[in-house]
Amino acid sequence: MTDSFSNLSLAPTLARAVAEMGYESMTPIQAQAIPVVLTGQDVMGAAQTGTGKTAAFSLPLLQRLLKHENPSTSPARHPVRALVLLPTRELADQVAQQIKMYAKYTQLRSTVVFGGIDMKPQTLELKKGVEVLVATPGRLLDHIEAKNAVLNQVEYVVLDEADRMLDIGFLPDLQRILSYLPKQRTTLLFSATFSPEIKRLAGSYLQNPVTIEVARPNETASTVEQRFYAAQDDDKRRVIRKVLDDRGIKQAFIFVNSKLGCARLARSLEREGLKTTALHGDKSQDERLKALEAFKQGEVDLLVCTDVAARGLDIKDVPAVFNFDVPYNAEDYVHRIGRTGRAGASGLAVTLVSPSDARLVGDIEKLIKKKLEVETLQLDTAPAGPAPEKWGARSEDRPRARASESRRRDDSDPRDALESPRERRGGFRPAPINRDPFFSKPYEAPPADVSPSWDAVPKAPRSSISANIKPKRKVAALFKSEE
Ligand code: AMP
Secondary structure, three states, X not given: OOEEHHHHXXXXXXXXXXXXXXXXXXXXXXXXXXXXXXXXOOEEXXXXXXXXXXXXXXXXXXXXXXXXXXXXOOXXXXXXXXXXXXXXXXXXXXXXXXXXXXXXXXXXXXXXXXXXXXXXXXXXXXHHOOOEEEEOHHHHHHHHHOOOOOOOOOOEEEEOOHHHHHHHOOHHHHHHHHHOOOOOOEEEEEEOOOOHXXXXXXXXXXXXXXXXXXXXXXXXXXXXXXXXXXXXXXXHHHHHHHHHHHHOOOXXXXXXXXXXXXXXXXXXXXXXXXXXXXXXXXXXXXXHHHHHHHHHXXXXXXXXXXXXXHHHOOOOOEOEEEEOOOOOOHHHHHHHHOOEOOOOOOEEEXXXXXXXXXXXHHHHHXXXXXXXXXXXXXXXXXXXXXXXXXXXXXXXXXXXXXXOOOOOOHHHOHHHHHOOOHHHOOOOOOOOOOOOHHHHOOOOOOOOOOOOHHHHOOOOOOOOOOOOOOOOOOHHHHHOOOO
16 A cells, blocks of 8 residues: 555545545555556556456546546447456456446446346447446457447557456457457556566557556465475365374365365365365355355364455465365466465465376466476375376376467356356345455464364264265275374
């Protein structure tokens, strides 16, 4: 936090909305980007979700659009002036909700369109006229083709989470969309990393952009101890148990790649007697908040979550992070392990690697520019996996979120497939107006007398075992923690 919003001379309608949000001062990306965007220059910003970047681009953009605000009911008086593109429904919806809140005292209209749901209600909104359109690329193209969205009066375009859009294979869609926009416009590009592809995209579509970088997202904190353990899927829970026991860790986040896997793993751990909760896209915002509060209170020791669910929730500083699945995108690895080892505290990040993950581990190595060693953790019985030397092999057979198809519609967006927008189908669920101070506080360990659930788990076999455990496997071995 560096600066006060009052220095910006925002219009009273915007300043009032900001004050209502409870923001006291600008975040670093806001302090740097808002003045630049107010001048109408192009921006290339390195910032992740959670840094306040939505306000960083939307407040100045709304301020510049105020000259167009009018009370007319005629759609012709409300053409699309600003277009915000995002890779997933979840993110598009979040950003659209924020923009709605910032614009609530203005006469500027905004809406969001994304795939996977009926086009009709979106069409009705578009036909009424909106100044700010938030969209995922595939669905936007559908609306353009259906002549529901006309973009020839766009003055601002925001490519948010641009690295993810390229990862998903949206480049051809982006190129088409950008071809419909006037050449004379302001383009803002935000990305967690400035990869060569992102630089190429910026080179083609941005004019003399001002580069703003608030964090070095490719860097992992030196306070995080990073471990990679070879583990077959069936052995992964045992590895987690062993690390928790050996290190005396009280609480941890466990990341998985799909919401199905998330729910399944949480259930298995729960059945094994570990106090666990799941956070994924099928949980309502309310359920997510309750789960986090339970974690914070020490009522829950393990929080199993997907990337998108965890990204929306601003919780940091847990003692350990496990990657039950190696993330499909190396950037997600950096995001995930950034949850631990903050503010000088030491943290542990354990990634469980199966043989087919070698290529993904290679991607992480490249991104963080560090040679990673996949170790074999001695469990009580030999792991079911192949000999350790196999772990170094580069595997090409794993399906990846990265898609090379020329055109990928939102409906088949792999990220969307991981996170359904179900909780929002009934319409907007406004985000809490004031940020819950819980999210701004660093992690605090629960009271010392609260011991983690794994301490209390009997080391003997339990009657209700996970359906995922192979019947032949000795269940008792799963609970042994002593060497
Ligand atoms: P974003 O990175 O845009 O997704 O924002 C992450 C969260 O930070 C959202 O819940 C915002 O409401 C909140 N936020 C944005 N700007 C500020 C600020 N200046 N002060 C406090 N919270 C903020």
